[in-house]
Amino acid sequence: MKQRWRQVSARTLLTVLVALYFVGLTAYLVVFGGWTTPDIYLPGLFVIALVLGRGAVFIADWAPFLGLLLAYESLRSASDGLNKHVDWTMLAHIDRVIGMGQDPVIQLQAWFYRPGIDPLNIAVALGYLGHFVIPVATAYFLWLRDRRGYWEFAGAMLLVSFLGFATFLAFPAAPPWMIAQHGVLPDVSRVIQDTLGRVVEPGVVQTTWEHVGSNEVAPFPSLHAAWPMLVALTLWARMPGSRWRFAPFAYPLFMGFAVVYAGEHYAIDVLGGYAYAFVVWQGLRRGIAWARLRKARPAHVRMAETSQTATDA
DSSP: HHHHHHHHOOOHHHHHHHHHHHHHHHHHHHHHTTTOHHHHHHHHHHHHHHHHTTTHHHHHHHHHHHHHHHHHHHHHHTTTTTTTOOOOOOOHEEEEEEEESSHHHHHHHHHHSSSSSSHHHHHHHHHHHHHHHHHHHHHHHHHHHOOHHHHHHHHHHHHHHHHHHHHHHHHOBOOHHHHHTSSSSOOOOOHHHHHHHHHHHHHHHHHHHHHHHOOOOOOSEEEEHHHHHHHHHHHTTTTTTTTTTTTGGGGHHHHHHHHHTSSSOHHHHHHHHHHHHHHHHHHHHHHHHHHHHHSSSOOHHHHHHHHHHHHHH
């Protein structure tokens, strides 16, 4: 009993320390104008893995994940130069249908937006900065406890990301703030840029935004909605019977609200992000379950099925 208590205490302490690392480094980056990309968190995570005696495993597991994630970011940043046929109206028209004749972006800003350092604006900006932080933190906590769960989550993230890139390439579109600048929508405030410009060192936000590798004509689907939905679905699946099982869905719901309110995405982008995440998550779960079931069958049964398939062909 005492040994088990020590194991639980050690696991809890590790969880708290890792959480403090993510929170502390994120706060530092926000205050001093850095950008919360995965590479900045990597050295500290590697040190923790070394202390746990899992340094080599960390490199083997995380190098492919972060390498492919970096490849996605590079492709996403370049895709606007590969297809210059940008759509300016379709998503806005769909949004107007969703809003029953009203533009959701315009309505949310009319209801809630207050210029300056407003608590809602700060919460939205911080949520936006957490785009990489929370999924990577989720992946790391999974990796510490369940490598198989880590790979399932990492695979889902990568698959959603590359499907998103394919969509960005095939259907580049102007986001709400951009079409507002061209008179397609009434004035749309860029809440996140405006807020960060007031709370971090002047000039740093614009410089960081320019060099982080962005694509301004890639709103659909919103990965700011898709990645949080993957986090929520993953946590939900790992909490059967818990009274808090549905609590993780507050995260993608808030982020969906945040990116529309901030003028960065349309409502249809958010719904599309949710759909991409659910389809990928569900598809992977079913595929993995099928593969495990097939692997568990005796070898002679698998050989018989293969022979029957070849005969039918």
